[in-house]
Amino acid sequence: VPPKASVIGPGAADVAFEVNGRPAHVHVPPHRTLLDALREDLGLMGAKKVCDEGTCGACTVILDGRPAYSCMTLAVACQGRSVETVEGLARDGQLHPVQEAFIAEDAFQCGFCTPGQIMSVVALLRANSAPTHDDVTRAVAGNLCRCGAYPNIVAAALSAARKKARA
């Protein structure tokens, strides 16, 4: 539960939250974004800084179960909340089915947008286990890919959903 608004800052504040199922603590100024906290304070480089202003989706993480642009989320607003990043998807050396599908369908070229795309797809599949083509394109419409891997990203999402349904 996020704390009730109390005065934070102007100096650095302690923030305790959960990252990939484990407790995390950072001591950050109030204007620090979640993206910077992940990358600079916690060393999690999966989420990428491409625009830093909420226009590309490369920094997408899952915040309390919903996809969020971490560059548009303040770290101090994450107190007590749960953050999932691309680093947390694989378990016991096993890739997440969406990660598997991204490789099998060749859903990336340079790979820079990939962590964000994957987090958007993972969030979609948790909310909707049998998405349509339209559901998928809506879910990743906020994730730009300059290499143009879009057709394969959609194919990967649909194939991961089908596999999940069969499992």
Next chain:
Amino acid sequence: MTRVVRTRVEFEGTVSEEMALIQGEDAPPWDATAELGIVGHPHRRIEGVGKVTGRTRYTHDLRFPGMLHARILRSQYPRARVRRVDANKALSLPGVRAVLHRFNAPKAAFRGEETIFRDEARFVGDEIAAVAAETEEIAAEALRLIAVDYEVLPHVVDLEEAIDDASPRIDEHGNVHDADKHDRGDVKKALREADTVIEETYRTPTQLHNSLETHGAVATWDGDLLTVYESTQHVFGVRQGLQAALRIPLSKIRVVCEHMGGGFGSKGGVGKYSIIAALFARELGVPVRCVLDRHEENIAAGNRSATLQRITLGAKQGRITAIVHDSWSNAGLGRWVADPTGPTKGLYDVANVRTRSYRVLANTGSLAAFRAPGYVEGTFALESAIDELAEKLAVDPLALRRQHAGAEKDLVSGLRYSLKRLVDCYDIGAEEIGWSKRKPGGSRGSAPGLRRGMGMASQTWSGGGTPPAYATVHVNPDGTAIVRIGTQDIGTGTRTILAQICAEELGIAVGDVRVEIGDTESPYAPISAGSLTVASVTPAVRVAAMDAREQLLEVAAGVLETPKAELRMEGGAVVSRGARTTIAKVLEELANYTVIGKGARRPNPDDLVLKTFGAHFAEVEVDLATGEVNVERVVAVHDIGRVVNPLTARSQVEGGVIQALGYALSEERVVDEPTGHVLTTGLETYKVPTVKDVPKIVVRFVDVPDIEANNVGAKGLGEPPIIPTAAAIANAVANATGVRVRTLPLTRKHLLEAVAAK
């Protein structure tokens, strides 16, 4: 034996002769009958796990102990003399370590200029000063504290205004410079005798690369040894640029780019940011990172030039007899310019051709190569004009192209093509899209007010590759292999195809090959640009793997006491008359022996021209009331020799089509003329395609190996798929609506204006 030969090299439309060093014997070419178990079959990217888990480290992600962050102060004026820089306030900000500007920075040559900080800022975004600080945030804050005294000078930013004699001169020789010309036959006579002539003007916008990983570098010194990690398409090029700037020996510079987040041509050499990082790192004795933000990327990291093109076509009795193509490109301050008239010179068999290409200077960010530079712009104009001529002649535009697509010799050099299957591309594409159903004047759409149409366009590009390129293949005692070559994987799948080539030659699994690239400590390979990579590096890796295999068989012959001629490699084992001994078992006998094979890329054949060809077909639906163009389907067919990895090849074509879709419909750098500021610096205002914009894309290959080109029979594919898409879409829109839009991007505004003018 090592010897030096001369070889013809084509890079992005320019042909040159270069010296190449060759060693050993070439591998015999894999012809169409070669039975290959790995090459030519789809393979997943071998670096896939790193990329989907977020483990892959790009330049942006590198952090070193004590590392400082540099940020760059950029000119807010399109043209101004820098009279004074006062950095005292910035230097007194806690956390700031140093400031560089034109009055204190050491001389550092950059692309023919003596210093990285010009005394006269030439565009909004030009480097004025740089700050190194403990965090990026402090560095950014310090930039605001630097006071610069400017003398503002008159400027010009628009291409057509810059051409105008009344505009401010940026260069003492004027703003318009000759860039390229070609003459063959007699165009005047041909046009006089033509029975049909069209003459039209086409305009294309400035396109911004918007690689998701912005330009950037991290520099670290270990004594006098400099290591620069840079997001680049050419580690050796960056090394050369650093040598020129810092005047230290090449042997003291190492450049590394293991993974990079897109370049599309813009990351071809050293950047001012790399030099700034290296200068600060040397001065301060700690690693320094200098990475551009999105807005800097879109003002100061290159672009595809806007063009103004005039084309005249003449025809007599249904045959094209003359082409005149004049083109002006906004180069910013660029010292070169891509040539939009390239396709005009060679695509069609036309006897009388006159082309002129001009480089125009303006106070904007300079061009950088952008995926098929020049050819994308020129093909839009040429292929639009061909359709306009077909309409005037009342003939099918594909039929008109077929009539002129048969030349077996390159029309500029007179040399024979090693392979040309353009007509096959037409056949495959026409069948796939259902061209026979295309009607002149288009057809009714899916709802009232909607019109449907089909269009197509052709492409030609180089892609034959070049020496020098060298590789080594190590076979480890456990039977796995390591390929080492100083090429880069810019997202195209280079790593994976090199693993395939090596695995094929050694008879081992792709998963048992590691590929080490992106490091100047490896054998030399050329820039990953100009669709050079596949045809340059795969032949070298193949020879290295073959060399390793032969050595391995010699070792096995000794260990197994069997004549070498009776041994072959298969499935990770040495096989002899049904007996299998794994490579590991063979090498076990020789403690810690490593087989090292080496290979060099052979020169290109002297008497042949190596080209790629292709054709794209588009089907669109257009809303005449709103001007909205909906591209429903694109069929892309390419003739690129052997396809090494059909999985990644298809991805690359889809990506090219999608990038071209942005160029055709939505992408345009907008510059405010009075202030010279780019207004489309962010991804909110500069519209790259999203998943929602993507049509159905069908990818097909002729897939006939070009055995005269190189030992793999493969040519490049990076650029071909971006070349003909915009023209195919424009032609489809014209077919659907009866209205010709000659200005890209083909926005609602441009289409509705054309409808209104009709």
